[in-house]
Amino acid sequence: MFGGSLHVLLKMFRAVILFCLLAAAAAGPPVVKTRREIEDLKQTLERSREDDGLTLEERMAMRPLQSEWANSGKFEGDMILTDEQIQDLVDGFSSSGRMATTRANSRWPQSTVVYEFGSGEFNLDQQRYILMVMERLSIRTCVRFRTRTSSDRNFVRITGRSDGCYAHVGFHSTLGAHTLNLARSTPGFGCLDFVTVAHEWYHILGFHHMQSTHNRDEYVRIHWENIQDGFAHAFYRYDDTTNLGIPYEYGSCMHYGTHYFSRNGRPTLSTTRQYNGVLGQTDHISGWDILRLQRHYNCPGAWSDEAMTKARTTAIVQAENGHLVEKELDQPPADEFEHLEDFE
Incomplete structure (x- = not known):
């Protein structure tokens, strides 16, 4: 009699466990994504690195409720991905259904960002405005900025293409020229709004949204x-x-x-x-x-x-x-x- 009761209790216990597992599966997204979903994501991430042929002004007309940086046609709006970052994102998505960033260190060595302005990209007033934002970040933190020398292999090139405000995310020891683009405008407006300039520097310094x-x-x-x-x-x-x-x-x-x-x-x-x-x-x-x-x-x-x-x-x-x-x-x-x- 005792053995029969134990058998019944074990069956009930198994049923409860099975019910909980099924409920958990129904409540959340599938852990493993389909091959089609993974491939679609990879292609989307790859396309985010390409020039879609639109100017920032054209995108702002189509999506006026977004900021300039969110309208810049890159990943999440304004982030340029490397091959390694794309692979990390795809690997995390395929195994868990979520994104993952696996790079161990996004900080610039010695807390110092090396930069240069692209040749002929900005006038003097525009350069001064960008440098003012950089100076303010330096005053309030231990991050420093210095101009590139001929011996610097990894650096940030600040450009003024008309397609938006966007940047690489973090330091990459094998990348060479890291891009920070700020579509040219009157200082204080568009991509040259001081908060937008800081936003793009935050990406360069290693931050996501x-x-x-x-x-x-x-x-x-x-x-x-x-x-x-x-x-x-x-x-x-x-x-x-x-x-x-x-x-x-x-x-x-x-x-x-x-x-x-x-x-x-x-x-x-x-x-x-x-x-x-x-x-x-x-x-x-x-x-x-x-x-x-x-x-x-x-x-x-x-x-x-x-x-x-x-x-x-x-x-x-x-x-x-x-x-x-x-x-x-x-x-x-x-x-x-x-x-x-x-x-x-």
Whole structure:
């Protein structure tokens, strides 16, 4: 009798385990992607490195709700991928259904970026404006910029092609010329808006977009049904990223806006918490953005309480005289905002 009861209990236990496994499988995406899905992604990533023949002005006319950098025709809008990065992304996607970045180190050696302006690309005022943004990042962090010499094999070439604002992501020891393109315009506008210039430098310095970080689903909701065909990859998350001990931030200069890559004019991204600010803002470089850069390059004092306080209470803005200055600005992280009822 005891043996019969044990047999029944074992059958019930197996049934419960099977039910849980089936429920988990039904609730989430398939772990392994089909060969067609993998090939489609690879081709999409490859095409993102090609010139589609459109100018930034033409893309802005087609998608006016996006920023210039998001309209630049590259991966996620403005990121140039290397062969190795494409392979990493495809490998991660094929095994887990998500993106993965497996490169161990995206930092520039000795925290120093070597750069040159492409010959004849910018006039003096445009060069001065770009250099002003670089100087401000240097003042607030331990990152340094120096001009290229004949012995430098790896460097950033700053160009002004009319097709958009975009850049390589991180340092690549075998790449040689890393590209940072800023379509020429009047300083303060278009790709030469100071936040956009900083955004592209953040890519060069090793950063991806804020909403692709591993824990983004706690803070934003992706409306897949509203995303333009062929652009779902722009909203995948990276499970192997780190936030460097800094809370998720809606006000980051690296965050998508609410309607990026929308196919129907409806939001493609919304917050799961009550936030009254602007996603995808281009008004300032936040204190949290600065702290992320400090910590990524392990700058002195970057892990102190003082640095956290400064990140919360200051931002870099453009003054009326055109100079970039620090301004007191309360910037609470997303963790401090109340959850919307629909997401509780």
